[in-house]
Amino acid sequence: xxxxxxxxxxxxxxxxxxxxxxxxxxxxxxxxxxxxxxxxxxxxxxxxxxxxxxxxxxxxxxxxxxxxxxxxxxxxxxxxxxxxxxxxxxxxxxxxxxxxxxxxxxxxxxxxxxxxxxxxxxxxxxxxxxxxxxxxxxxxxxxxxxxxxxxxxxxxxxxxxxxxxxxxxxxxxxxxxxxxxxxxxxxxxxxxxxxxxxxxxxxxxxxxxxxxxxxxxxxxxxxxxxxxxxxxxxxxxxxxxxxxxxxxxxxxxxxxxxxxxxxxxxxxxxxxxxxxxxxxxxxxxxxxxxxxxxxxxxxxxxxxxxxxxxxxxxxxxxxxxxxxxxxxxxxxxxxxxxxxxxxxxxxxxxxxxxxxxxxxxxxxxxxxxxxxxxxxxxxxxxxxxxxxxxxxxxxxxxxxxxxxxxx
Amino acid sequence: xxxxxxxxxxxxxxxxxxxxxxxxxxxxxxxxxxxxxxxxxxxxxxxxxxxxxxxxxxxxxxxxxxxxxxxxxxxxxxxxxxxxxxxxxxxxxxxxxxxxxxxxxxxxxxxxxxxxxxxxxxxxxxxxxxx
Numbered sequence: 001x002x003x004x005x006x007x008x009x010x011x012x013x014x015x016x017x018x019x020x021x022x023x024x025x026x027x028x029x030x031x032x033x034x035x036x037x038x039x040x041x042x043x044x045x046x047x048x049x050x051x052x053x054x055x056x057x058x059x060x061x062x063x064x065x066x067x068x069x070x071x072x073x074x075x076x077x078x079x080x081x082x083x084x085x086x087x088x089x090x091x092x093x094x095x096x097x098x099x100x101x102x103x104x105x106x107x108x109x110x111x112x113x114x115x116x117x118x119x120x121x122x123x124x125x126x127x128x129x130x131x132x133x134x135x136x137x138x139x140x141x142x143x144x145x146x147x148x149x150x151x152x153x154x155x156x157x158x159x160x161x162x163x164x165x166x167x168x169x170x171x172x173x174x175x176x177x178x179x180x181x182x183x184x185x186x187x188x189x190x191x192x193x194x195x196x197x198x199x200x201x202x203x204x205x206x207x208x209x210x211x212x213x214x215x216x217x218x219x220x221x222x223x224x225x226x227x228x229x230x231x232x233x234x235x236x237x238x239x240x241x242x243x244x245x246x247x248x249x250x251x252x253x254x255x256x257x258x259x260x261x262x263x264x265x266x267x268x269x270x271x272x273x274x275x276x277x278x279x280x281x282x283x284x285x286x287x288x289x290x291x292x293x294x295x296x297x298x299x300x301x302x303x304x305x306x307x308x309x310x311x312x313x314x315x316x317x318x319x320x321x322x323x324x325x326x327x328x329x330x331x332x333x334x335x336x337x338x339x340x341x342x343x344x345x346x347x348x349x350x351x352x353x354x355x356x357x358x359x360x361x362x363x364x365x366x367x368x369x370x371x372x373x374x375x376x377x378x379x380x381x382x383x384x385x386x387x388x389x390x391x392x393x394x395x396x397x398x399x400x401x402x403x404x405x406x407x
Numbered sequence: 408x409x410x411x412x413x414x415x416x417x418x419x420x421x422x423x424x425x426x427x428x429x430x431x432x433x434x435x436x437x438x439x440x441x442x443x444x445x446x447x448x449x450x451x452x453x454x455x456x457x458x459x460x461x462x463x464x465x466x467x468x469x470x471x472x473x474x475x476x477x478x479x480x481x482x483x484x485x486x487x488x489x490x491x492x493x494x495x496x497x498x499x500x501x502x503x504x505x506x507x508x509x510x511x512x513x514x515x516x517x518x519x520x521x522x523x524x525x526x527x528x529x530x531x532x533x534x535x536x537x538x
Contacts, residue, residue: 344468346443346513350411362443376444376467405412406421406469 021356071286096220171203176325334383436524475517
């Protein structure tokens with residue numbers, strides 16, 4: 001039994017009210033709220049065993065290292081990685097994608113090679129490949145999206161030839177909510193000898209993700225969108241690929257032996273983790289993974305399908321509201337991006353804010369997608385494991401009042 | 408519903424003053440804010456060192472468009488020297504609303520276009536960082 005009120009009670013921030021109104025937080029796609037267990041795990045680290053990892057021969061350092069590496073093991077299980085060595089801590093999904101672009105990309109791509117992305121990518125899965133393209137002289141190809149927010153798979157088939165060395169695609173669009181068929185895409189990519197990187201920033205927090213079942217090569221995600229803290233993210237990659245890649249940043253912890261003539265690298269995962277890492281944040285992400293695992297990601301997904309279906313129905317009854325993305329909840333995540341007549345998204349969001357409803361407005365770091373749909377900005381309400389139908393009702397009521405202000 | 412969208416602002420948004428273009432403007436300048444898509448163009452006719460006529464055209468949020476409308480009323484008939492001295496604070500005071508760092512760029516877009524037009528001041532006010 002999924003008890004959303006009992007779950008909400010574990011998030012201290014929901015005790016907050018804005019003026020006399022309760023907080024209606026519909027911006028979890030930007031960043032999720034944090035349960036008490038995550039806040040306490042980080043607090044306990046600083047209060048009881050704060051020390052650097054992999055260094056000290058003393059009790060605190062050993063405890064810190066055990067917690068830091070223990071989190072890595074739980075994260076590995078969470079996405080069904082073969083081994084924790086495949087879990088590279090980064091700052092966020094953006095850094096994880098950039099890591100692949102800088103190391104694997106520069107070592108493996110050249111003129112005549114192509115990278116295939118899609119029109120619904122976040123800027124973080126566009127710009128690193130443009131930078132790489134400009135450095136190595138490769139080509140960047142883009143799979144278009146259809147009017148109702150799906151990838152144009154016929155176009156993908158046409159664009160995916162043997163010159164493509166990497167397909168980098170989002171698992172779930174942060175704007176349209178579209179769930180892309182990444183297992184299918186991975187099979188097609190592998191058939192032409194290309195690797196597949198999946199941007200899991202929106203999928204890993206919201207649904208079960210099994211990297212082996214998906215048959216992909218790299219997965220990038222951020223801690224702060226999945227009940228964890230900011231400043232910690234993950235690159236998962238197949239061990240043999242990571243092993244063959246040159247290091248990303250140089251420094252302490254990522255070396256085996258250093259002389260002024262040359263250095264050799266540490267084994268995975270440390271080869272990619274130069275310098276003192278975000279220790280408390282990694283421990284916090286481990287606590288977040290425990291929290292999500294206890295809820296069960298199948299249950300989280302089921303709850304979000306129910307909320308999304310309810311929201312799509314309720315929003316479709318608001319006059320002049322245009323929804324973007326797939327029209328059916330089971331093919332999308334808990335995101336509802338829309339325009340409201342000719343009212344600018346900033347005006348919608350500002351008026352909703354005055355009613356205690358937090359949404360995002362703007363281009364959502366997806367300017368090419370805005371152009372695709374002929375709009376300059378959208379308003380986006382997003383839902384998570386703690387979102388209730390009552391909150392959706394309050395959103396819809398507030399939107400009707402926005403309509404009235406601008407009528 | 409809200410003081411940010413008080414009647415004065417909504418009135419200028421819904422019924423913009425000096426809206427349109429001029430046939431033979433002495434100054435014509437346009438700029439946009441790529442973060443939110445607000446766009447404002449201002450045409451100016453100058454006679455004896457004064458703004459004899461002014462029109463603006465644009466699209467975007469209520470704050471950006473109302474602010475541009477209010478701005479045209481503030482400067483119409485004024486000597487250019489005076490217009491060059493016009494500060495952000497004076498415009499914001501005229502708007503009479505308090506704005507956060509994102510929305511303040513909306514409110515100042517019209518003034519930015521005006522300053523660039525009459526003064527050749529590009530990139531005014533300083534662009535703030537935005538993701």
